[in-house]
Each structure stands twice: as C-alpha cells, then as structure tokens.
Amino acid sequence: xxxxxxxxxxxxxxxxxxxxxxxxxxxxxxxxxxxxxxxxxxxxxxxxxxxxxxxxxxxxxxxxxxxxxxxxxxxxxxxxxxxxxxxxxxxxxxxxxxxxxxxxxxxxxxxxxx
Amino acid sequence: xxxxxxxxxxxxxxxxxxxxxxxxxxxxxxxxxxxxxxxxxxxxxxxxxxxxxxxxxxxxxxxxxxxxxxxxxxxxxxxxxxxxxxxxxxxxxxxxxxxxxxxxxxxxxxxxxx
Numbered sequence: 001x002x003x004x005x006x007x008x009x010x011x012x013x014x015x016x017x018x019x020x021x022x023x024x025x026x027x028x029x030x031x032x033x034x035x036x037x038x039x040x041x042x043x044x045x046x047x048x049x050x051x052x053x054x055x056x057x058x059x060x061x062x063x064x065x066x067x068x069x070x071x072x073x074x075x076x077x078x079x080x081x082x083x084x085x086x087x088x089x090x091x092x093x094x095x096x097x098x099x100x101x102x103x104x105x106x107x108x109x110x111x112x113x114x
Numbered sequence: 115x116x117x118x119x120x121x122x123x124x125x126x127x128x129x130x131x132x133x134x135x136x137x138x139x140x141x142x143x144x145x146x147x148x149x150x151x152x153x154x155x156x157x158x159x160x161x162x163x164x165x166x167x168x169x170x171x172x173x174x175x176x177x178x179x180x181x182x183x184x185x186x187x188x189x190x191x192x193x194x195x196x197x198x199x200x201x202x203x204x205x206x207x208x209x210x211x212x213x214x215x216x217x218x219x220x221x222x223x224x225x226x227x228x
Contacts, residue, residue, distance in 0.1 A: 004157075033215065043158075043203065043218040056215055090157050097214040102148065105157035 002027065004093050004106030012112045018079040021109045025072050025093030032074040033103060034066060037088040046089075049074055050097045078111075086113045116141040118206050120219025127194050128227050135222045137204035138186040144206040147180060147187045148216070152201045161202075162189070194226045 005024045013019050025032050034046040045058040049068035066076040072093075078085055088110050092103040117140040127133050139147075145166040150158035164171045164178045164187065171178050175194075180187040191198055201223050205216040 006157075031214075035216075042220045043205075043216075045215040045217070048214055058215065092216075102160055102163060103216060104160060105150070107155075107157045 004091055004104055006089075006091050006106040006109050008109060009107065010110045010112075012114060013081050014114055015081055015083060017081050018077060019081060019111060020075055020077045021089055021091075021111075023074045023076075023091030023093075023106060025074070025091075026104060029093035029095055029104075030072050031094040031097045031101075032068055032072065033092045033094070034074070034076050035090045035092065035105075036060070037090055037108070038086075043090070046076065048097060055097055081113045083113050086111060116144060116206055116208070116217040118204060118217050118219045120204050120222060122222060123220065124223045124225070126225045126227065129194060129196060131194055133189075133191045133194055133198070133224055133226075135189045135202055135204070135224070136186060137188070137206075137219050138184075139206040139217075140185065141206070141208060142182075142185065144208045146207045147178070148205050148207075149176075149178060149189050150203045150205065152203065152221075154200075158203060191224075194224075196226050196228050199224060199226045 007022045031050045033048040037043045048056040052068045063079045068074045088108040090108045092105045094103045095101040120137045148163035151161045152158045164180050175192045177190040201221045203221050204219040
C-alpha cells in the first residue's frame with residue numbers, strides 16, 4: 001500500500017507571496033492532519049480535516065488555511081508569507097479522526113521563505 | 115491544553131547498549147501515546163504506540179511503558195544498532211472530534227556509536 005505523499009518536496013518563496021502544498025493520504029484514509037516542524041518550536045498541529053470538513057484547528061494565524069477534497073486529498077495554503085513560515089510542513093493521514101487510529105506521516109514539504 | 119515534556123534532548127550510547135527516553139504529559143484525559151522515529155530528510159515514522167488501558171507494550175527490541183498515575187511514559191530500545199540513530203518524538207492525544215490532534219515532545223537525538 002502506498003504511503004502518504006506530499007508535493008512539492010521543496011519550495012522556495014519570497015516574503016509576501018502565497019504557497020499551496022498538497023497531500024495525498026494512504027488509500028482508504030479519510031482524515032488528514034497538517035503539522036509544522038521547526039527547530040525552535042518542534043512539531044505543532046495546524047489543522048485536521050475529515051469528510052471535507054475542518055474538525056480541529058491549532059493556534060496559527062488565519063494566513064494558514066486548508067481544504068480537503070472528496071477523494072480525501074488535502075491542500076494547505078499560506079498567504080502573505082513571512083520569514084518565520086520557513087519550516088517542514090508535514091501531512092499525516094488516519095482512517096478517521098479518533099485516537100483509536102494511528103497517524104502516518106508523509107515525507108514533508110520543505111518551505112524556505114526568503 | 116496538553117503539554118508534553120521529553121528528556122533527554124540528546125542521548126549517545128554504544129552499540130549493543132540500551133537507550134531510554136522519557137516523556138511526561140499534563141492532561142489526564144490523554145489516552146493514546148505514540149512514538150515516532152525521524153531520520154534526516156524524512157517524515158516521522160510510527161514505531162510503537164500505547165493506549166491508556168495498557169501498561170506496557172513490546173515489539174522486538176522496542177518497548178513502551180505507561181504510568182497513568184504519574185502521567186509519564188517511556189521508550190526503551192535494547193541492543194541498539196547504528197541504524198537506530200535518529201530523532202525520536204513522543205506524543206499524546208485524546209479522544210476524537212475537536213480533540214483529535216497529536217501534541218509532541220521536543221524530540222531526542224539518539225546517536226548509537228559503533
């Protein structure tokens with residue numbers, strides 16, 4: 001079974017621009033969560049989607065948004081990029097939005113903001 | 115919200131020795147505790163997990179213990195090998211719905227010296 005895939009793997013953007021990252025979950029998984037990983041803050045939860053609905057959101061500004069499609073693929077968007085948005089963005093998929101089920105991570109998208 | 119503390123931040127052992135990483139959590143409602151291994155350039159890989167109705171779980175050279183009263187859980191790796199070198203993260207989660215997210219520790223860089 002194929003794992004979680006994320007595209008692109010690397011991205012360089014300029015401050016003020018916006019960016020869209022994509023995540024395809026494991027086949028059959030319907031919950032997709034996004035996390036930001038930085039050396040200073042570690043792994044932080046951004047938001048979680050199930051059945052095209054955002055069910056949980058972390059403490060990030062409104063510049064961070066996401067969506068999920070009917071095939072469970074998800075995208076996250078960051079608008080008006082800031083230098084501090086440079087990070088590894090990780091997507092995790094799970095069967096459903098319950099701690100009864102494991103979350104499996106993709107390889108991440110490395111975003112660099114200059 | 116939930117807070118997860120992880121110690122030590124770095125750990126160096128000789129090949130064949132055991133390694134122990136400890137985590138404490140703050141929310142007594144947390145009921146799911148996974149451990150992830152992250153190698154350079156890759157996303158976190160789920161290596162073992164434990165739920166609050168279990169005190170210990172083993173998988174070959176890896177074991178996890180949970181003390182609900184003290185709100186701490188530990189990862190034990192026996193007979194360490196150089197390929198065990200990576201960053202290890204503990205996490206905690208509870209329930210589902212709006213509670214469904216992983217809160218991570220800051221990570222432990224494990225180095226296994228040949």
